[in-house]
Amino acid sequence: MKTLILNGSPRKNGDTVSLLKILKKNLQGEIKVVNAYYCNVAPCIDCRYCWKNPGCCVKDEMQEIYSYIEECDNVLIASPIYFSELTGKLLDLGSRLQTYFSAKFFRNDMPITKEKKSAVLLVGGGKGSMEKAFDTAQILLRDIKATNLFPLISFHGTDDSVVAEDPEILKKLDELCDFFNS
Numbered sequence: 297m298k299t300l301i302l303n304g305s306p307r308k309n310g311d312t313v314s315l316l317k318i319l320k321k322n323l324q325g326e327i328k329v330v331n332a333y334y335c336n337v338a339p340c341i342d343c344r345y346c347w348k349n350p351g352c353c354v355k356d357e358m359q360e361i362y363s364y365i366e367e368c369d370n371v372l373i374a375s376p377i378y379f380s381e382l383t384g385k386l387l388d389l390g391s392r393l394q395t396y397f398s399a400k401f402f403r404n405d406m407p408i409t410k411e412k413k414s415a416v417l418l419v420g421g422g423k424g425s426m427e428k429a430f431d432t433a434q435i436l437l438r439d440i441k442a443t444n445l446f447p448l449i450s451f452h453g454t455d456d457s458v459v460a461e462d463p464e465i466l467k468k469l470d471e472l473c474d475f476f477n478s
Contacts, residue, residue: 297325298368299476300361304375304386306333311419311451312376314460315469319372319417322473328364332385337361340391346398350407358392370413370476371442373433377420377452380428387432396439414442415472421455446475 301320305312320327330337336357345353352358365371375382382390399405416433418426430448437445449468451459459465 297370297477298364299323299325299327299370299372300364300368301327301329301372301374302386302389303329303331304333304373304383305331306383306385307376310376311454311459312374312417315417315419315465316374318460318466319469319473322470322477324477325369328368330361330389332383332389335361335389337389337392339388340394342394346395347402350395350399350403350405352392352395354392358389361389361392362395365440366408367410368412369410370415371437371440372415372417372472372476373436374417375419375429375433376454377418377422377424377426377429380424380426382429382432390432390436393436393439396441400439408441410441411444412440412442413444413446413476415446415475416448418448418450419454419459420452424452426450426452446472 338354338356343353375386399407414437416430418429451465
């Protein structure tokens with residue numbers, strides 16, 4: 297069992313990461329966490345290389361991530377919410393999934409044959425909405441064949457409470473572990 301976690305948080309000890317630590321304790325198998333703010337992944341430059349060729353012409357850490365995407369069983373997108381959207385660095389990383397969209401629609405190719413289980417974990421404070429970020433995450437997951445989607449796990453109240461102590465969130469994390477581990 298292999299699980300890929302795409303972490304969009306810039307805070308190494310923030311609310312998103314605190315939930316990922318809890319989750320990782322109960323996940324079985326190999327876990328690869330890609331921290332969008334601390335990895336060497338450039339955003340897509342729309343060069344259209346992937347319209348005619350497999351992969352991406354930009355050579356950075358994304359090459360390793362592509363390999364893991366193609367072989368993993370589970371994918372989790374975890375992010376704080378900034379202006380009702382996934383964080384910018386996570387969107388940069390997500391833009392590089394364009395190669396899978398291009399494979400399907402321009403090259404009539406399917407580089408990912410293995411269906412994956414997936415989930416989205418969103419946390420935030422303020423007054424924004426989770427819907428736009430969840431929609432964006434679902435688009436990214438669909439293009440990497442991570443279509444067996446667990447219901448959204450979200451917490452909108454980090455300004456006033458500690459998410460890692462919320463009983464409902466902890467219950468949902470346990471359910472997600474069961475889903476990914478089965």
